[in-house]
Amino acid sequence: MxxxxxxxxxxxxxxxxxxxxxxxxxxxxxxxxxxxxxxxxxxxxxxxxxxxxxxxxxxxxxxxxxxxxxxxxxxxxxxxxxxxxxxxxxxxxxxxxxDDDFHSRFNTHGKQYRYKIARNEFVDPFKRRYTYNFKYNLDLELIKTAMKDLIGIHDFTSFAAAGNSTKDFVREIYDVQLIEYPELNEIHFVFNGNGFLYNQVRIMTAVLLEIGTKKRPVHDILRLFEVKNRLEAPLTAPAHGLYLEKVFYDQSDK
Incomplete structure (x- = not known):
């Protein structure tokens, strides 16, 4: 077949x-x-x-x-x-x-997710299903600095939703970027990794936004890796801002 x-x-x-x-x-x-x-x-x-x-x-x-x-x-x-x-x-x-031995899940080398954030004072009715509107002031340089702490192999227990069935919380993040789109009044977070836990990208996004509003220290992600406690990162960014952008099947695509 x-x-x-x-x-x-x-x-x-x-x-x-x-x-x-x-x-x-x-x-x-x-x-x-x-x-x-x-x-x-x-x-x-x-x-x-x-x-x-x-x-x-x-x-x-x-x-x-x-x-x-x-x-x-x-x-x-x-x-x-x-x-x-x-x-x-x-x-x-x-x-x-x-080929018959191709498997969409087991042959992957990683995935890329994009999270879209609108910066409007009020929710744009034409973006409300496709971006998370975040009207509060953000220090983008703090976020960019914090993103570097995500890169590498880490235990993401603090970034996994409760009820996660996996027993292995170690994942590798290849790259994280903040991309600005002034003409759209949007910023996008782009995450590349070998795999992601249930709600991991949305929880990482929520933590980065807290850092950007100075509710967390800039390097608090390093502490979250150590404590391995989801209660220390309780917020989850809304689903409608998240996009599965790419699935990698070639090592060179990462």
Missing amino acids: PRYKVTIAYDGTDFAGFQRQPAQRTIESVLTRVVNKIAKNEAETIEVFGSGRTDSGVHAYGQVVHFDLPFAIPAEGLRHGLNSMFPLDLMAVAVEQV
């Missing part, structure tokens, strides 16, 4: 996250239904595997999934077929046929 790697983009607003859930509209459930229709498989036994989960309200530019079809379809024809059947808040960006 030919295997296909599909890069998808979606507006996460009206999805209950990526993972399939009973009686919920999720990315995985929509993908599974459409892929099985294309395969003319009424039993819907073809599974769709994602590179990872995103929460309710989180968006994606470059989520990656894979699945097997019972017959070959040219990649561009499959992309058109998927998009003709997808809802308007989901799109196949790219499709390629891959």
